[in-house]
Amino acid sequence: MPISIPGQFKKAAAFINNLKPMTKRQEIPDSTQAGLYLVMQPSGALSWAVRTKIDGKASKVTIGRYDEVGSGDHRIGTLISPTQALNVTQARGIAERVRNDAKRGNDPRHQKVNKTGIAAWFDDFIKAARTTGFKGRAVKASTADEYERIIATNIKPHWTHVTDIRTLDYRDVEKLLDKLTPGARRNAFAVLSAFFRWKPIARAIGHNIIELADAPAKPESRSRVLLHDEIKAVWKAAEKCGYPFGPMVQLLMLTGQRRDEIAELKWNEIADETITLEASRTKNSRPHAVPLTPLAKVIIEALPKIVDADGEPSEYVFTTTATTPFSGFSNGKKALDKHCGEPALPEWHLHDLRRTCATELAKLGVKQEVTEAILNHKTGKVSGVAAIYNRYDYQEEKRDALVQWANRIQAITADNVRILKKSA
Structure with missing residues (x-):
């Protein structure tokens, strides 16, 4: 009998933290929720998947990535996204909903409601900067150009997997910043601060995730003069x-x-x-x-x-x-x-x-x-x-x-x- 994830939350988290990746992909069943599996890749990446029958056919639905803390988003459970962060309790709740939907003949994979790709949000943000602006007037053309450049070079390439803006949290921001050089880090953080304060984004997400992210340290003032x-x-x-x-x-x-x-x-x-x-x-x-x-x-x-x-x-x-x-x-x-x-x-x-x-x-x-x-x-x-x-x-x-x-x-x-x- 394959080993399964313990039912108690603390024991389950400890169990998952002690897992070691193997040369082949592993699927570890959950002891509490039928059909729920923790998938561990050889790279060590962890995700949640639900196995059930949809239209009489065996199907697998990826519902998110594993995170010990999980997402603080109050909408967790109302959408299905392979990129959202789920702890054990959250994954079990969504898995139950997926299986119930499948039993009623509804395909849960088609219920990704109100999904808006992040690229479209960024495009609208730049458009707003050039027209209405954020404080009653449009920003300077050079500033809008700089926003667009930073988004294209330092943000979009690292968030290509984000298909729903609501799945982002402050940890996604911090992981993105860690991949950038110190100067680019400051620029990206400044643009994202304006982006997540923008009213359409604030309404879509429900809160400003940038407030929880650690701001990059201010770089030391440069004094380089060419000889x-x-x-x-x-x-x-x-x-x-x-x-x-x-x-x-x-x-x-x-x-x-x-x-x-x-x-x-x-x-x-x-x-x-x-x-x-x-x-x-x-x-x-x-x-x-x-x-x-x-x-x-x-x-x-x-x-x-x-x-x-x-x-x-x-x-x-x-x-x-x-x-x-x-x-x-x-x-x-x-x-x-x-x-x-x-x-x-x-x-x-x-x-x-x-x-x-x-x-x-x-x-x-x-x-x-x-x-x-x-x-x-x-x-x-x-x-x-x-x-x-x-x-x-x-x-x-x-x-x-x-x-x-x-x-x-x-x-x-x-x-x-x-x-x-x-x-x-």
């Missing part, structure tokens, strides 16, 4: 990468702007030797003008004009599709690092180019308020009452500072050129 040899390596590697990622990296280095502000640059934002960004395109929601140095203009003038399938020119400066801005940062960075050669540069991010620009401007003697104007920082040396009344944009000072920085880059990247320190 001159590293600046040269990155610049030369960017030349080898070619369009669109290579020249985009060079403009990031020359201008000190944020990654997406350059990656999403449009042709109509370039005029009169200046990049002009509307408030909706900047992180602090303030319009921003970036003077273009002669070197930056040379790079931009050499860029190809991409056209769409109808032969119409793309509005984006950096694009691979003609209809959307460049977004392949991961692959682009890998190619860039490869072209940097051996030994590999110590870990660095594209955002470090912005910090490097600010540091080098300080070395050149550029005033802090001018550097902050170049970076479009909201706070800094000019603050308080002075910030309210001082509306000077430092445009000429910004241009002069960036010309000095471009000259410094040319000296750094030129072969057999050594930069001498200023004499006293």
